[in-house]
Amino acid sequence: MRTTMRRKWELAVALSLLTFLSFPTVSFGFTAHRTLLNHISANAKYLPTQELWFNQTLDHFSPYDHRHFQQRYYEFLDYFKVPDGPIFLVICGESSCNGISNDYRSVLAKRFGAALVTLEHRYYGKSSPFASLTTENLRYLSSKQALFDLADSLNAKLNRTKSENPWFVFGVSYAGALSAWFRLKFPHLTCGSLASSAVVLAVYHFTEFDQQIGESAGAECKEALQETTKLVENRLATNKKQLKALFNATDLEIDGDFMYFLADAAVIGFQYGNPDKLCKPLVQAKKAGENLVDAYSRYVKDYYIGTFGADVQTYNQKHLKNTAVTGGSSDRLWWFQVCTEVAYFQVAPSNDSIRSSIVDTRQIPYLQSPLYHLDLCKNVFGEDIFPDVAATNIYYGGTKIAGSKIIFTNGSQDPWRHASKQISTPEMPSYTISCYNCGHGTDMRGCPQSPLNPEGNEKNCSDPDAVRKVRQKIIEHMDSWLSECWDTDRKFM
DSSP: OHHHHHHHHHHHHHHHHTOOOOOOOOOOOOOOOOOSSSOOOTTOOEESOOOEEEEEESOTTOSSOOOEEEEEEEEEOTTOOTTTOOEEEEEOOSSOOOSEEOSHHHHHHHHHTOEEEEEOOTTSTTOOSOSBOOTTGGGGOSHHHHHHHHHHHHHTTTTSSSSOOOEEEEEETHHHHHHHHHHHHOGGGOSEEEEETOOOSOBSSBHHHHHHHHHHHOHHHHHHHHHHHHHHHHHHHHHHHHHHHHTTOTTOOSHHHHHHHHHHHHHHHHHTTOHHHHHHHHHHHHHTTOOHHHHHHHHIIIIIIIISOOOGGGGOHHHHTOOBOOTTHHHHHHHHHIIIIIBOOBOOOSSSOSSOTTSOSSOOTTSSSTTHHHHHHHHHHOTTOOOOHHHHHHHHOGGGOOOSSEEEEEETTOGGGGGSOOSOOSSSOEEEEOSTTOOTTHHHHOSSOSSOOGGGOOTTSSOHHHHHHHHHHHHHHHHHHHHHHHHHHHHTO
């Protein structure tokens, strides 16, 4: 009887707590999408939730446009401490949001007696405002609009009951940047933010990305990767058709697309905590005098495509030009954000690079695609599309972000950490989790992360204590900041 009454009370609180407008569920038959910033494994385990819907404003910056669209969200109340437990807002990033992942955030929710709420990013998954994703229709896809989506839905619930429930925001990768930016722009709506592997710096010429791959690889693996790249470039010039077939990538007619695909395949080994999957067979092949291109093709096909689940079409500009709303739309959508706001153009340094200079932003006269990234932006979205990196960094502050009560965390092997805030300050502590397989979002997801570890179990990390120490720091900051929120709310009750 008590259990039933408590559940009814929780549902009543949820209605006042999350006064989203409900709509019938619309199924577009979307499948779990995979992106390189925020990979969600098909084997990911979600907390038990059902789809809910919110009537969202299309353009938060126009006083004349009153259109709305249906935005998907989820809530999980099993750990919620009645009546004044905190609410954890888990930001979904650049992919379909099919539930609330059972990662370390669920462990934190259990510890703090928190409710979990997550809102699907506009345009992604089932939250598409339009039936066609033309460049014109994508004008409302931006981080700024996404932040107002979160603020709009959260602000509607501030005056819900006599008990004020403190909010804390979480995000990993691009969603980690949104988490930091949300606290920056709306400090009155949240007690603090966790910005895990948060790419807060828009970067036009991101050479540090490739340099980190070399550092993470170590001398032997780095040398093998560099030699492989040169061999691939030579074969691309003499027999590209046979070469692309070797990697199951014949659809990638543009050489830059093909070389970007091969570069990303190597990145994933380090980004998600599986360096041995890449380095061991490649180094062994080099020592044995075997064909490195063949060895690398086995890794790409068996691990990157087979185990990790990468789709070659993600790199195909023909695919990126498809304006239909489908399960693969996230590719086009994320590239639009890349091409208009943040760039993150991963290019080869002038010296000692691993990736091919074919994928570059500089003018190299003898190559087929000398300005690969900008050419892609123009080819896929139109002549006037390019990333205004300076404007983005002026608006948010880049790594000089002037916020407060934001925790930044990064994995030591993650190449994306160079677009994150790595210098700690009292108001915005920053922690690097250092270990052999500590990569992207390790604090929330453990390592390795493919497939995602339920509850972010750190037992497979090469140094579990490194993860535990940072997690303890996160708990200490959250405990302090949530207590401040509770004390402030009580003063005004």
